[in-house]
Each structure stands twice: as C-alpha cells, then as structure tokens.
Amino acid sequence: MESLATAVQDINDVYWYFVITILCIAGVWFTISTKAVQIRWIPEMLAGLKESPSDISDGQKGVSAFRAFTISAASRVGSANVAGVAIAITVGGPGAVFWMWVLAILGSATSFVESSLAQLYKVRRKDSYVGGPAYYIRDALGWKPVAIAFAVIITVTYGFVFNAVQSNSIAQSLGNQFSLEGTWPMFIIGAVVAILAGVIIFGGIHRLSAVTEIMVPIMAFAYVLVALFVVVINIGEVPGVLGLIIGHALGFKEVVGAGLGAAFMQGIRRGLFSNEAGMGSVPNAAATASVSHPVKQGLVQSLGVYFDTLLVCSATAFIILLSNPEYGGDPEGISLTQNALSNQVGHWAIGFLTIVIFFLAFSSILGNSYYGESNIRFLKDSDMAVNVFRVLVCLAVVGGAIGSIQVVWNLADLFMGFMATINLIALIPLAKIAIKLMRNYAEQKRQGLDPVFRREDIPEAKNVSAWDGSDPLTVRS
Known part of the structure; x- marks a missing residue:
C-alpha cells in the first residue's frame, strides 16, 4: 500500500502543476469575462434558492432549485471539509487555508459557467432532467469521444474513488471514537454504511434528494455553530491566526516543514476536492433542477462554492489552528x-x-453516487446498467473503509485532476454561450421581469433539446 501511495503521489506532484495552471487561468478569465458575477450577484444567488419546480410529468414534480443545491452540497460538504482541511494544514501549513479561499472566489465564477451550461444542455427524462459536462461536450462541441471519456472518468471517480474516501473518513472517525483497530471492525463499518447507502440510492433521484434536503443543512449548521463557539471563546487569538494564514501563504512567515509551495499545492488540491468548482461534477446536479432560466441554477451553484469553502472549510481551519497543531x-x-x-x-x-x-x-456518498449514475445513463440508458453501478458503489464503500488513508486520498487527487482537465478544456470555448445567457438574464431583470429562457433566445447554441417552451416554468406571461 505504501509503495502505491508513493507512486501515485509522485505522479500528482508533477501533473498537478498543469491542473493548477488551467484552473487559475479559467477562474481568472471567467471572473473577468462575467465582470465578477460571483460577487456582483450574491443577492440573486440567494433568491434563486426559492423557486418552486413545475410538474415534469403527470403527478411528478421536477427537482427544485433548493434540492439541486443540496444534491451538490451533499457531494461537496463531506470529509474534505473536515478531514481534507486537516490534511492540507498538517502537510501544507496554515497558508493552505488562504489558497483554499482564493480558489473558492475564482472557482465560483467557473461554477457559474459550468452549471449554467449544464442547465442549457440538460435532457428531459420521465421523472427528472439529467445533464452535465458529458452532455455539453457532446451536444455543444460535438466531441463525442471526449464526452464518453469524461463520463467514464467521473463514474469511476465519484462512484468508486471518492466514495472510498468518504467511507474511509467514516471508519477513521468511528475508530478514533471507540478505539477500534484492525481490518474486521473497519470492514463491518463499511458494510453497514454500504447497506444504508444502498437503501437510498436504489430509490432514485427523488428519494436521494429528499434525504439530502434535510441531512445536509442540519449537519452543516450544527458543525458551523460549534466552530463559531470555538472562535468566540478564543476571540483574542483570532487576529494571530489570520496573520498566520496570510503570512504563511504569502511567504512572510515560514513554518517548519511546510514551505510556501506546499501551502499553495495543498490549498488548491484540497480546495478543489472540497468545492469541486471546475471539476465537472456539480453540473450533473445543476442539470436536475426545474427552473425558468439556466442562469438561476448557475448562480445557485456559485453560492454552493462559498457555502462549502468560505463557511464549512473555514470552520474546520479555525478549530484546528486555534489548537496549535504541528505542520x-x-x-x-x-x-x-x-x-x-x-x-x-x-x-x-x-x-x-x-x-x-x-x-x-x-x-x-449519496451525491457522488448520483453523479456516477447520471453518467452511466449517458453511456447506456439502461436500468440494468444503473443497478449494476449501484451494487459496485456499495462494494467501493466497503473497500474504502479498510483502505489506507494515503492511498485513497492520493487516488482521489489523481482522478480529480483528470476530470478537471477535460472539463476546463471544454468550458473555455463554451464560455461565450454562458456569457450570452448571463446577458439575457440581466436584460430581463432590468425590465423588471422574472427571467424566462427559450432556446430561440440564443440561436447559436446548437443541439439544445430542452427549453422548447413545454416546461410550464418557461411560458412567458
């Protein structure tokens, strides 16, 4: 296991310089081209959470904007926010937190672009919409082999690798709580988690979103509340912690064993694993929403980046840094x-x-499983294929519980880099369509309207299968 972890780490140490370069270029470019939409339209982000869905078929409501948000938040807000931040700080020092923040602000613009495009190129099914990068890569760019490659990679990454990471964190936390050691206790934990997950994911998108709609806000709020209490009782030390974060990130303060490069690399990696902006995962959740304009879900998913990193990850960072850990x-x-x-x-x-x-x-695990499932349907729209995938997800959950922490996290980094590379290369030529969507939305807002989109509004956006006016939400009054 140790040799495998080292081999994967060596690849990551080289490959991730390229990934970081295109992440930063894309984030800066989308921020400039949208005139910092991720900052200007924060009130619109909050308003977008409230829209109710229309019926997608007789007696079947579509997925609401808020439920789509919680599906993406379910994937985002997980072990990366608690365990991932801890790894970033112990390996990269406190400066890693600063680079997480920077990536969140830039990444929010990227999330806006990819999620708006996923909404535009979503496909209607009987009980919900589906979509994501595989769909806009195939339909907007005509790159079918690339779309297939992305669908395969995201299915493996989220269905198996990332779910192994989440299962590993559950097993580690329970082991620490109850002083459990050895393979068998971890195996039992993994098996129980797999059974619980199976009960939900075999119920489809509506059962899954009904669970995440309740679970994610309650747990995240409780965690942030306790973190705020920690900050309040240590309020006199907070300026020093902020100074340590910024000073180490910019090289003004050196921490033994964790230099500037380590802080930058760990902050970017763990930040991307946490908020997923630009990775191509969140658009799969964004596409499920029944909304009146694609930009509405683009804005909601931009808010998700802030919720994940600036709120939940920061909560973890302050809990750890106020306890003076070793770096x-x-x-x-x-x-x-x-x-x-x-x-x-x-x-x-x-x-x-x-x-x-x-x-x-x-x-x-639930959110990750949906991302894989959505792309299984892209590859082969078969209930049998989806059910086989669900079984394999449960097996990956068991395997992750007994795996090495270094192996599962290093593999997560590698596959995450592959996904981000394909998605960002596709987003750059498609950004002009997302910008036209944004302008269409802004023009309707200036007229005092609740923005509604029809595919004829942007005729240069080819092969759009939805937005034909059949969804009641898109009927202009």
Missing part, C-alpha cells in the same frame, strides 16, 4: 480535527464530530 509532517485526517475540537470544548466533541462526519460523509 509539515505526515498527513492527519479526521482524528486531528476531532482532537482539536476536544481540546477546545471537551471530550464530548469527539462523539459530536463523529456524528457530524458520519452524516456529512454519508450524504456525500
């Missing part, structure tokens, strides 16, 4: 966050965080 050593995951919170508020925090990470990581 530059071996990666530490959920156990570091548990122990740091325990030092601040008492031993009960380990149990509390075990519950939080269980539900957050479990909801991520």
Whole structure:
C-alpha cells in the first residue's frame, strides 16, 4: 500500500502543476469575462434558492432549485471539509487555508459557467432532467469521444474513488471514537454504511434528494455553530491566526516543514476536492433542477462554492489552528480535527464530530453516487446498467473503509485532476454561450421581469433539446 501511495503521489506532484495552471487561468478569465458575477450577484444567488419546480410529468414534480443545491452540497460538504482541511494544514501549513479561499472566489465564477451550461444542455427524462459536462461536450462541441471519456472518468471517480474516501473518513472517525483497530471492525463499518447507502440510492433521484434536503443543512449548521463557539471563546487569538494564514501563504512567515509551495499545492488540491468548482461534477446536479432560466441554477451553484469553502472549510481551519497543531509532517485526517475540537470544548466533541462526519460523509456518498449514475445513463440508458453501478458503489464503500488513508486520498487527487482537465478544456470555448445567457438574464431583470429562457433566445447554441417552451416554468406571461 505504501509503495502505491508513493507512486501515485509522485505522479500528482508533477501533473498537478498543469491542473493548477488551467484552473487559475479559467477562474481568472471567467471572473473577468462575467465582470465578477460571483460577487456582483450574491443577492440573486440567494433568491434563486426559492423557486418552486413545475410538474415534469403527470403527478411528478421536477427537482427544485433548493434540492439541486443540496444534491451538490451533499457531494461537496463531506470529509474534505473536515478531514481534507486537516490534511492540507498538517502537510501544507496554515497558508493552505488562504489558497483554499482564493480558489473558492475564482472557482465560483467557473461554477457559474459550468452549471449554467449544464442547465442549457440538460435532457428531459420521465421523472427528472439529467445533464452535465458529458452532455455539453457532446451536444455543444460535438466531441463525442471526449464526452464518453469524461463520463467514464467521473463514474469511476465519484462512484468508486471518492466514495472510498468518504467511507474511509467514516471508519477513521468511528475508530478514533471507540478505539477500534484492525481490518474486521473497519470492514463491518463499511458494510453497514454500504447497506444504508444502498437503501437510498436504489430509490432514485427523488428519494436521494429528499434525504439530502434535510441531512445536509442540519449537519452543516450544527458543525458551523460549534466552530463559531470555538472562535468566540478564543476571540483574542483570532487576529494571530489570520496573520498566520496570510503570512504563511504569502511567504512572510515560514513554518517548519511546510514551505510556501506546499501551502499553495495543498490549498488548491484540497480546495478543489472540497468545492469541486471546475471539476465537472456539480453540473450533473445543476442539470436536475426545474427552473425558468439556466442562469438561476448557475448562480445557485456559485453560492454552493462559498457555502462549502468560505463557511464549512473555514470552520474546520479555525478549530484546528486555534489548537496549535504541528505542520509539515505526515498527513492527519479526521482524528486531528476531532482532537482539536476536544481540546477546545471537551471530550464530548469527539462523539459530536463523529456524528457530524458520519452524516456529512454519508450524504456525500449519496451525491457522488448520483453523479456516477447520471453518467452511466449517458453511456447506456439502461436500468440494468444503473443497478449494476449501484451494487459496485456499495462494494467501493466497503473497500474504502479498510483502505489506507494515503492511498485513497492520493487516488482521489489523481482522478480529480483528470476530470478537471477535460472539463476546463471544454468550458473555455463554451464560455461565450454562458456569457450570452448571463446577458439575457440581466436584460430581463432590468425590465423588471422574472427571467424566462427559450432556446430561440440564443440561436447559436446548437443541439439544445430542452427549453422548447413545454416546461410550464418557461411560458412567458
């Protein structure tokens, strides 16, 4: 296991310089070309959460904007926010947190572009819409082999690799809580999680979204509330922590074992794994929503980046940094966050965080599974294929629980890089369509209208199968 982890890490250390380059170029370009839509339209992001869906078929409501948001948040808000931030800080030092913040602000513009395009190129099924990068790569660009490659990679990445990461975090947190060691206890934990996940994912998108709609907000709110309490009782030390984060990120302060390069690399990697902006995963959730204009879901998913990184990841960072951890050593995951919170508020925090990470990581398994399922249907629209995929997801959950923490996280980095590369290369030529969608939306807002989109509004957007006026939400009054 150790040799595999080292081999994958060596590949990541080279390949990720390229990934970071195109991530930053795309984020800066989309921020400039949209005139910083991710900052200008924050009120519109909040308003977009409230839109109710229309009926997608007789007696079957579509997926609401808020439910689509919670599906993406279920995938985003998970072990990366608790265990991933801990790994970033122990390996890269406090400066890694600063680069997470930077990536979130730039990535929010990228998320706007990819999610708006996913809405535009979504495809209607009997009980819901489906879509994502594979669809806009095939239909907008005509790159069918590339679309197939992306669909395969995201299915493997989210269905198997990322779900192994989430399962590993659940097993690690329970092991730390109850002093469990050895393969068998971890196997049992993985098997129980797999059974629970199977009950939900075999119920389809509506059962899955009904669970995430409740689970994600409650757990995230409880976690952030406790983190705020930690900040309040240590309020005198907060300026020093902020100074440490910024100083180390910019090279003004050196931390033993964790230099500027390590902070930058870990911040970008863990930030992308957490908020997923530009990776091509969130558009799969964005496409499910029944809304009156594609930009509405683009804005909602931009808000999701802030919710994930600026709120939940920052909560973890302050819990850890206020406990003065060691930097530059071996990666530490959920156990570091548990122990740091325990030092601040008492031993009960380990149990509390075990519950939080269980539900957050479990909801991520559900969201991740939907991303894979959506792309299985792109490859072969067969219920049998989807059910086989669901079984394999459950097996991956069991395998992740007994796997090495370094192996599963290093593999996650590698596959995440592959996805981001394909998606960003596709987004750059398609950005002009997203900008025209944004202008169409803005013009209707200036006229005092609730924006509604029809595909004839942007005739240069070819092969759009939805937005023909059949959805009641898109009927102009």
